[in-house]
Amino acid sequence: MNVRVRYAPSPTGFQHxxxxxxxxxxxxxxxxxxxxxxxxxxxxxxxxYNAEAEADLYESLxxxxxxxxxGPDVGGPYGPxxxxxxxxxxKQYARQLVEAGHAYECYCTPARxxxxxxEQEKNKQPLGYDRHCxxxxxxxxxxxxxxxxxxxxxxxVRFHQTSEGDTTVEDELLGSISKANSDLPVDxxxxxxxxxxxxxxxxxxxDHLMETSHVLRAQEWLPSAPLHVQLFQAFGWxxxxxxxxxxxxxxxxxxxxxxxxxxxxxxxxxDGYTAEGLVNYLALLGWSYDDSRxxxxxxxxxxxxxxxxxxxxxxxxxYKKVEHFNGHAIRQLTIQELKAxxxxxxxxxxxxxxxxxLPLVQERLKFLKDAREALGFVHRAPSxxxxxxxxxxxxxxxxxxxxxxxxxxxxVGVETRDDETNEAHFRARGEELGYxxxxxxxxxxxxICGGKVxxxxxxxxxxxxxxxxxxxxxxxxxxxKS
RNA sequence: GCCUCCUUCGUCUAGUGGUUAGGACAGUGGAUUUUCAUUCCACCAACACGGGUUCGAUCCCCGUAGGAGGUACCA
Numbered sequence: 180m181n182v183r184v185r186y187a188p189s190p191t192g193f194q195h196x197x198x199x200x201x202x203x204x205x206x207x208x209x210x211x212x213x214x215x216x217x218x219x220x221x222x223x224x225x226x227x228y229n230a231e232a233e234a235d236l237y238e239s240l241x242x243x244x245x246x247x248x249x250g251p252d253v254g255g256p257y258g259p260x261x262x263x264x265x266x267x268x269x270k271q272y273a274r275q276l277v278e279a280g281h282a283y284e285c286y287c288t289p290a291r292x293x294x295x296x297x298e299q300e301k302n303k304q305p306l307g308y309d310r311h312c313x314x315x316x317x318x319x320x321x322x323x324x325x326x327x328x329x330x331x332x333x334x335x336v337r338f339h340q341t342s343e344g345d346t347t348v349e350d351e352l353l354g355s356i357s358k359a360n361s362d363l364p365v366d367x368x369x370x371x372x373x374x375x376x377x378x379x380x381x382x383x384x385x386d387h388l389m390e391t392s393h394v395l396r397a398q399e400w401l402p403s404a405p406l407h408v409q410l411f412q413a414f415g416w417x418x419x420x421x422x423x424x425x426x427x428x429x430x431x432x433x434x435x436x437x438x439x440x441x442x443x444x445x446x447x448x449x450d451g452y453t454a455e456g457l458v459n460y461l462a463l464l465g466w467s468y469d470d471s472r473x474x475x476x477x478x479x480x481x482x483x484x485x486x487x488x489x490x491x492x493x494x495x496x497x498y499k500k501v502e503h504f505n506g507h508a509i510r511q512l513t514i515q516e517l518k519a520x521x522x523x524x525x526x527x528x529x530x531x532x533x534x535x536x537l538p539l540v541q542e543r544l545k546f547l548k549d550a551r552e553a554l555g556f557v558h559r560a561p562s563x564x565x566x567x568x569x570x571x572x573x574x575x576x577x578x579x580x581x582x583x584x585x586x587x588x589x590x591v592g593v594e595t596r597d598d599e600t601n602e603a604h605f606r607a608r609g610e611e612l613g614y615x616x617x618x619x620x621x622x623x624x625x626x627i628c629g630g631k632v633x634x635x636x637x638x639x640x641x642x643x644x645x646x647x648x649x650x651x652x653x654x655x656x657x658x659x660k661s
Numbered sequence: 662g663c664c665u666c667c668u669u670c671g672u673c674u675a676g677u678g679g680u681u682a683g684g685a686c687a688g689u690g691g692a693u694u695u696u697c698a699u700u701c702c703a704c705c706a707a708c709a710c711g712g713g714u715u716c717g718a719u720c721c722c723c724g725u726a727g728g729a730g731g732u733a734c735c736a
Contacts (some may be wrong), residue, residue, distance in 0.1 A: 402731040470675035620695035
């Protein structure tokens with residue numbers, strides 16, 4: 180089978196992590212099966228269209244490492260890949276359906292539809308179209324058509340849907356799902372009065388014309404899947420294989436939304452997540468490999484991804500766990516890769532400085548953006564201190580002063596020795612004075628970095644150099660003695 | 662309301678007609694360590710409930726409950 184899979188978002192807002200997961204699974208499935216992955220823009224709702232969203236879509240997917248063989252920006256043999264540029268096509272196919280008796284024009288005004296709905300609500304009847312325009316005789320129809328034309332209103336095209344029988348959707352994940360046709364929405368609109376198709380028509384026409392083999396989409400589409408099957412059948416087309424993916428929820432069990440935290444890919448990126456970390460986490464939300472392996476690169480996922488390891492149940496998005504995967508991903512980076520990612524963040528660092536300092540902080544970073552703060556001391560000597568910070572446990576301020584004074588001679592030429600040698604010197608001097616290495620280092624750390632937490636001190640001493648560290652220790656001594 | 666889907670530790674999940682029900686995150690306690698972090702070790706913690714089928718059910722069937730999604734000229 181020729182595998183062709185697509186990701187078809189609506190450009191209504193910034194790319195959502197849920198969408199990214201759908202795109203990721205679609206992409207991985209295509210890759211694992213040696214097929215094609217393509218992008219299609221479903222911009223059929225003019226009122227919700229957002230121009231920024233399109234650029235954000237490409238940016239977010241590229242950032243994640245997902246590439247597409249065909250799409251709005253790169254073209255391809257089945258284009259155009261933007262639905263607003265395919266309007267004639269949808270009209271033509273809608274007409275075809277009307278001529279075959281599978282669809283009809285509806286002239287009902289929004290006002291009539293509103294009144295109908297209110298009436299149904301009042302009487303606690305099931306909501307839905309009353310098929311008014313399906314029952315029109317020829318003369319009635321031409322009158323209504325003429326009136327609509329006079330009002331400058333375009334009719335909509337509705338699917339002529341049967342209420343008898345059942346429709347079965349074969350889902351690769353969920354199995355056979357049957358639904359009574361009487362439970363389907365009554366004669367849904369296929370072509371809107373603005374000339375745009377609804378999702379239903381656009382999905383069926385495009386996935387047929389673009390020869391989509393598998394449709395991976397969120398489970399919120401499951402209820403309308405039988406309708407889509409009916410549409411394919413009305414056209415006499417082959418139904419693609421469906422895979423309805425489980426939803427991603429927030430901590431409270433509701434569909435993941437902004438109030439749960441970051442939801443846009445862009446936000447995760449700005450918050451200092453790596454693409455590798457986010458992708459690794461997302462891959463494991465609703466999919467698993469086996470009972471133990473959990474770390475995967477995109478390339479590895481492309482090899483091992485398969486539909487039969489998908490989960491059927493919805494998954495709660497765990498921000499703590501993404502953090503964990505992100506930390507791991509950062510630690511997996513080479514220094515050169517980390518440098519490339521952090522350069523925009525650490526603009527005041529030279530290449531040589533980055534090469535020196537990054538190994539010191541790499542395993543301490545939970546987020547990329549943490550680097551700026553973690554290395555703040557490099558170009559900024561502490562200007563204020565907290566006295567108590569200098570004092571190691573069980574010692575007093577006098578001891579802290581004594582330690583700093585004892586450290587001064589040891590700092591001379593620090594950069595000419597390796598870290599082990601410097602450590603041995605401090606350890607030995609500490610023993611003479613009756614202090615543990617930890618006691619020796621704390622006042623120094625505070626003097627040089629400004630606080631009780633810092634990257635490893637011997638690396639810092641070596642990189643900062645004798646002159647700078649001596650200056651900082653002297654300043655700290657002056658502060659303590661003042 | 663109606664329709665559809667789902668149900669293993671708090672969370673993500675593995676798994677089997679007979680297992681001490683496995684891993685990961687989080688949490689707790691330790692070890693290592695110049696702080697922090699990393700790393701390592703240990704602990705805590707689950708088969709929603711009720712009926713069947715069966716020698717035996719977490720696993721198969723049926724109900725119940727709970728959760729979610731859908732019910733638009735939005736996707």
